[in-house]
Structure formats: structure tokens, C-alpha cells
Amino acid sequence: MSVIIFADQFQGKVKKSALEAVQYGAKIAQQLGVPAIAIAVGEVGAAELSALGQYGASKVLHVADARLNEPEAGATTKLIAEAVAKENASVIVFSHNFAGRSIAPQLSAKLKAGFVAGAIGLPDTTAGFVVKKNVFSGKAFANVSIGTDKKIVSVMPNSFSPVAGEGSAAVEAFAAGLTDADFRIKSLKVETVSGEVPLTEAEIVVSGGRGLKGPEHWGIVEDLAHTLGAATACSRPVADSGWRPHHEHVGQTGFTVRPNLYIAIGISGAIQHLAGVNGSKTIVVINKDPEAPFFKAADYGIVGDAFEVVPKLTEAVKKYKGN
Amino acid sequence: MKILVCISKTPDTTAKIAFTDNNTKFSEAGVQFIINPYDEWYALVRALELKETQGATVHLITVGGADTEAVIRKALALGGDEAFRVNADSHDSFYIASQIAAVAQQEQYDLIFTGKETIDYNGSSVGGMLAELLGLPFVSIASKLDVNGTTATLVREIEGGEETVEVTLPLALSAQKGMAEARIPNMRGIMAARTKPLKVVEPVAAEHLTSVVSFELPPAKAGVKLIAADQVEELARLLHEEAKVF
Numbered sequence: 001m002s003v004i005i006f007a008d009q010f011q012g013k014v015k016k017s018a019l020e021a022v023q024y025g026a027k028i029a030q031q032l033g034v035p036a037i038a039i040a041v042g043e044v045g046a047a048e049l050s051a052l053g054q055y056g057a058s059k060v061l062h063v064a065d066a067r068l069n070e071p072e073a074g075a076t077t078k079l080i081a082e083a084v085a086k087e088n089a090s091v092i093v094f095s096h097n098f099a100g101r102s103i104a105p106q107l108s109a110k111l112k113a114g115f116v117a118g119a120i121g122l123p124d125t126t127a128g129f130v131v132k133k134n135v136f137s138g139k140a141f142a143n144v145s146i147g148t149d150k151k152i153v154s155v156m157p158n159s160f161s162p163v164a165g166e167g168s169a170a171v172e173a174f175a176a177g178l179t180d181a182d183f184r185i186k187s188l189k190v191e192t193v194s195g196e197v198p199l200t201e202a203e204i205v206v207s208g209g210r211g212l213k214g215p216e217h218w219g220i221v222e223d224l225a226h227t228l229g230a231a232t233a234c235s236r237p238v239a240d241s242g243w244r245p246h247h248e249h250v251g252q253t254g255f256t257v258r259p260n261l262y263i264a265i266g267i268s269g270a271i272q273h274l275a276g277v278n279g280s281k282t283i284v285v286i287n288k289d290p291e292a293p294f295f296k297a298a299d300y301g302i303v304g305d306a307f308e309v310v311p312k313l314t315e316a317v318k319k320y321k322g323n
Numbered sequence: 324m325k326i327l328v329c330i331s332k333t334p335d336t337t338a339k340i341a342f343t344d345n346n347t348k349f350s351e352a353g354v355q356f357i358i359n360p361y362d363e364w365y366a367l368v369r370a371l372e373l374k375e376t377q378g379a380t381v382h383l384i385t386v387g388g389a390d391t392e393a394v395i396r397k398a399l400a401l402g403g404d405e406a407f408r409v410n411a412d413s414h415d416s417f418y419i420a421s422q423i424a425a426v427a428q429q430e431q432y433d434l435i436f437t438g439k440e441t442i443d444y445n446g447s448s449v450g451g452m453l454a455e456l457l458g459l460p461f462v463s464i465a466s467k468l469d470v471n472g473t474t475a476t477l478v479r480e481i482e483g484g485e486e487t488v489e490v491t492l493p494l495a496l497s498a499q500k501g502m503a504e505a506r507i508p509n510m511r512g513i514m515a516a517r518t519k520p521l522k523v524v525e526p527v528a529a530e531h532l533t534s535v536v537s538f539e540l541p542p543a544k545a546g547v548k549l550i551a552a553d554q555v556e557e558l559a560r561l562l563h564e565e566a567k568v569f
Contacts, residue, residue: 010482017482070486073451073461098481102463105451109417114532117416117446130536137442139340141539148532184460185488188476192484201482204569228569239500246466246500247480252336252442253360254500261568272336278541282566284558285547295547300561304552316559317569 003029004089006080007038007052007060008071008099011192014040014048016201017095017155019055019162024122024155025093026056031125032091037061038169039083041068041076046171053169055162061087061174070187071099077106079176084111084150086174096154097200104154114146118156120279137252137275156279157200158258199248202231204261205280207250209235211266211287211306215243220310221265227317233257235267251276265306269294286310324379324470324492326370327432329423329450330398330406331359332391333443342538349443349538358394361438361499363401368503369468370436371402377470380404384426386419388412392521399516400508406519411526414444414535420452421529427457433492434475439464439499447497454495462488466501 005025007018022038029036038057040049042065049060061083068076080103084092092107094100096118108115120141121132128145131153135142146153199205206225208218218232225232232248239249250257252272262280266287267273274297277283285298286309295301302309334340335355343350358367370381383398383406385391395406409422427435435457440447447463454461466485467478473492478485480499508516550558562568 015482070481073463077455098464098479101447102451102461105416105446105448106455106461108448108532109420109452109455112417112530112532115416115446115448116533117448132539133445135444135538136334136340137445139541140342141541142444143536143539145534145536146532147534185462185490187486187488189487190481190484191487198483249500253364261562261566275336282562282568284562295549297544298547299544299566300558301547301549302552302555302558303549309552309555312555313559316556317562319556320559320563320569 001032001034002087002089003032003034003036003091003093004080004083004087005036005038005057005093006100006103007040008095009040009042009044012044012048014044014052015095015097016162017097017157020157020160021093021095021155022052022055022057023162024160025091027122028091028093029056031122035059037087039080039174041065041071041079043069049171050168053167054164057169060169060171062171063174063176065178067183070190071103072183072185073102073106074184075178075182076103077110078182079178080107081110082176083174090150092150092152094152094154096156100154104152108152111150112148113150113152114148115152116144116146117154119153120156120159123153134256134279138256138278139275156258158203197229197231199231199233200255200257202257203259204228204230205233205257205259206230206263206265207233207235207267208238208265209267210237217307218244220307224263224310224314224317227314227321235273264294265310267294268292269297324373324377324433325431326373326379326381326434326436327427327430328362328367328370328381328383328403329435329437330362330367330383330385330395331438331441332356332385332387332394333359333441336360336442340540346537346539356394358398359438359441361440363398364505365498365500365502366436366438367398367401367403368506369498372503373470374402382407382430384409384423386411386413386422395521396516397508399519399521400512401506402512404519406521408521408523409526410523413531415531415533416446416448417452417532418529420449420456422526423449423453424456425527426524427453435459435495437497439497450495450497457495459493459495460490462490462494462496464499465496466499468496468502
């Protein structure tokens with residue numbers, strides 16, 4: 001028996017969300033008293049992979065196939081199923097990131113293994129296998145029981161901060177029986193927004209709303225984000241008006257984020273927006289309207305003009321950062 | 324081209340979430356139900372655009388009791404041609420995917436759309452499961468789809484960027500923001516929807532792989548600590564020393 005964790009990488013580096021999944025999977029393995037085995041695909045260095053030992057993996061299976069640098073979902077599903085059979089895995093763990101959302105459900109149907117998407121807690125294995133997850137887009141939680149022998153769990157990004165410990169994992173080449181027919185989705189182009197922190201992985205998010213009055217005023221949001229090493233985000237009306245790109249939209253119909261710090265500037269805090277952010281550990285609200293509903297969900301608040309408050313906050317943060 | 328759009332009935336985005344029966348059941352009292360926004364705004368509308376520009380038959384499917392017919396009729400009013408309702412109630416993605424797969428196997432679609440996820444159970448699973456059950460390629464969280472003959476070109480979200488992919492039909496995909504703009508049904512559409520075929524089919528035998536044991540609401544916040552607008556440095560100090568978030 002074993003726990004297998006899909007450790008996906010991007011441009012040769014294991015994603016932070018994948019490190020989190022490895023550590024989460026290693027904890028389940030510990031609970032069950034079985035080894036934690038990571039599986040990585042695409043071109044990635046041996047040192048990067050053996051470092052997964054620092055997150056609790058005892059072994060890493062590596063399919064060094066360049067066609068999997070951006071993991072083709074069908075082929076990756078097939079090779080993970082082969083690894084599951086080889087290692088007699090009873091639990092398979094993914095991050096609930098983009099790759100996980102694509103591959104985990106396919107693997108679930110292939111293996112007829114019950115799947116819980118977006119876990120925010122370790123499974124309760126005292127009686128069965130029960131996992132806590134977000135439902136109603138963060139407005140509630142559900143405890144979901146998986147009734148099958150094989151179980152698949154994907155971890156909501158930023159639910160557990162991965163902490164590196166000691167150890168190194170043995171890296172083993174894994175020869176998956178893939179043929180050209182397994183690659184049905186042809187990758188034409190990968191475009192990355194360089195230098196930016198991916199929103200769903202960010203530990204700090206600075207977000208702006210309609211209170212900023214127009215896209216030309218986003219400089220203060222970007223300056224604060226840059227100073228904090230944060231990702232930028234926005235509310236739905238801002239994305240709908242085209243002030244900011246759609247991939248920055250946080251809320252019930254956009255992205256759900258769970259950063260350590262969420263700073264909301266000029267966002268009133270409609271229930272749909274709160275649903276996307278209320279898993280954040282600390283929420284700061286800056287709004288000139290003292291009646292803004294967001295203050296009820298906040299830990300810290302300033303009632304004031306964002307155009308005055310935000311630049312001052314950026315300067316104050318710089319003092320602590322020592323630059 | 325023959326297209327299937329999977330439709331889920333979800334509570335309205337403003338619905339107050341509460342539970343009954345010792346926190347084991349979602350309380351529907353006073354809740355308005357809508358078509359899951361991802362299914363309606365992006366999946367259905369893009370399917371209708373393809374119908375208008377290239378010619379296609381658009382089928383809709385939902386798995387649910389008779390109370391889901393209002394949302395299916397709305398989807399027909401927007402422009403779907405005919406609909407299936409699989410007469411079963413389930414919250415297990417695999418069971419739902421199995422029901423849709425059984426209908427899809429009969430009908431042989433070129434394109435199967437789901438939304439990125441439902442806004443109630445947030446599983447984002449049915450599309451991928453359906454693809455596997457039908458042996459189709461699956462493109463997840465697509466923000467753009469173009470079809471040229473039997474070739475589909477899609478843009479999908481990846482961590483920190485986007486990937487453009489090409490796939491030969493048939494294909495299953497999950498749709499998200501960017502794919503289309505929401506529409507409002509017009510009176511002609513609403514009238515026409517009344518007489519469009521809505522077939523009720525009985526479920527096939529399928530397993531439930533998961534079950535909800537209980538629900539919980541998040542703990543209430545302790546209350547906001549307000550800092551005066553001329554004390555911004557105090558906020559930075561609290562975030563650094565008290566909350567320790569930077």
C-alpha cells in the first residue's frame with residue numbers, strides 16, 4: 001500500500017501548490033503507516049525532485065518525457081493509473097490547481113475511485129475516510145466520505161503552507177507505456193505572465209474594486225502589491241468593465257483565494273465577492289464608506305480615502321521591509 | 324455539429340446558506356434557484372454562438388428531480404433546441420457523470436460543454452469524468468473556443484499563464500469566464516421554450532463513490548479592528564507584529 005502524490009512542475013520547477021500536495025499526502029501516508037511516493041512528469045532536474053524528500057516523499061517516480069512539460073491530461077491520467085497499480089496505492093493526492101482539476105476527475109472515473117475536490121483538512125480516518133472541503137464557494141464546508149477502496153483527494157491551494165524539513169527522496173525513472181495516440185491534446189503555445197505571482201498561489205493578495213474609479217488608478221494597488229511581493233486581484237465589476245483582466249477576478253464566479261493576507265481596496269464586499277476570499281487568514285479593508293459590508297468580514301479596517309491611505313501604507317510597509 | 328451542454332441547478336449567488344436535519348441537508352427555504360452561472364454564461368452561450376455562426380444542434384441535459392425543469396426551460400429559452408432530464412437526485416459527481424454519459428453514448432455529440440464548476444458543490448469534476456467515461460479528450464477551464472471543421476482550438480488557464488491547445492473533435496471541455504458574454508432570454512425565446520422537447524429519462528444503474536456526511540458554516544469573525552485614516556503606520560505595525568503576515 002502507498003499514497004501517490006502528483007507533483008506537477010512548471011518550467012522545471014515543482015509548483016508551490018504541488019509541494020503543498022506532497023506534504024499533505026505525506027501526512028496521510030503517516031496516518032496510514034504507508035510510504036508517500038511522488039510522481040513527476042516532464043523535464044525536471046534530479047535535484048529538484050529529490051528535494052521532495054524535504055516535504056515527506058520517500059520516493060519520486062519520474063516520467064522524463066518532454067511531451068509532458070505541460071501535462072497532457074489524458075496521457076497523464078493513464079500514466080498515473082499505471083503508477084497506482086505498480087505501487088498499489090490506496091490514496092492519490094493532487095493539488096486542486098489547474099492541472100489537478102483536469103487530471104484528478106479523469107483518474108477518478110478511470111479507477112472508479114471516489115474523489116473529493118478542494119480538501120481543506122486532513123482526512124479523518126478514525127471511521128472510514130472523511131474529508132472536509134469548501135462548498136457553496138467558500139460560504140460553507142462539507143465533510144465528505146469516500147466509500148471506495150481507492151481514494152482521490154485534491155488539496156485547495158494555500159490550505160497548508162508547505163514547510164521544508166530534512167530528507168531527500170530517491171528518484172526513479174518510471175517508464176510509462178504511452179503511445180502517440182495518448183496525446184490527443186496538442187499544445188500550440190504557452191504564455192506566462194512573467195514576474196507576477198500566480199494569484200491562487202499567492203500568500204498576499206492586494207485587490208481593488210470600483211472605489212478606485214478607473215484602470216488608470218491601479219498604480220497604487222500595484223505599488224503596494226510589489227512592495228509586499230503580492231499578487232493583484234479585483235472584484236467582478238472591475239473585470240466586467242475591462243479595467244483589469246478576467247484572470248484577476250476573485251469571487252464566487254471568479255477565483256477562490258486563501259492567502260495569509262488579503263487587502264481589499266475600494267471593494268464594498270458583496271456576498272459573492274466574500275465567498276471567494278473568506279478563507280483568507282487576515283483580511284484588511286480600506287474603504288471610504290463605513291457601512292461597507294466588507295468591514296464585517298475584516299480583521300483590520302481603515303475608513304478613508306484609498307488614494308491617500310494606500311500610498312501611505314506602501315511607505316509604512318517599506319520601512320519594515322528595510323528598503 | 325451536435326453539441327451537448329450540461330446544466331446544473333444551483334442556489335442564486337446571493338442565497339443565504341443554511342442547513343437542516345442536524346446539518347446534513349441544505350435548507351432550500353426561501354432560496355432562489357438559477358442555472359449554474361458557468362454553465363449558463365459561458366458554456367451555453369458559446370454553444371449558441373457556434374449554432375448561430377456555423378450551424379449546430381444544441382442539446383441540454385440536467386440530472387435532477389422535476390424541480391429542475393424551471394432552469395432547463397430557461398436554458399431552452401436562451402436558445403437550446405431540446406433537453407434531457409435524467410430523473411435522479413444525487414450530489415456524487417461520478418453518479419451524475421455516469422447518467423450524462425449514458426445519454427451521450429446514444430446521441431454521439433461532437434462537443435460536450437460543462438461549466439468550470441458548480442457554485443454549490445464546487446466539484447469541478449463532472450466534465451473530466453464524463454470525458455473519461457466516453458473516451459474523449461478533455462480540456463479543462465477553457466476561456467476561449469473556436470471550431471474550424473473538425474478541429475477545435477482552445478485557450479485554457481494554467482498556473483501563472485495560458486496554454487493554447489488544438490484538439491480534433493469530439494471533445495469535452497469545461498468553460499469559464501472569457502468564453503462568452505451572458506445573455507438574457509427574450510420573450511420569443513421564452514414562448515418557444517414552452518413547446519421545445521424536454522425528455523425525461525430514467526437513470527441507469529451507477530455507483531455513488533462519495534457521500535456528504537455533514538455540513539458546517541465557517542466560524543464568525545471576531546470583529547474588525549478599525550484604525551484611523553491618519554494612523555496608517557499603525558496598520559502596517561499590526562500586520563507585521565500582531566498578524567505577522569509580512
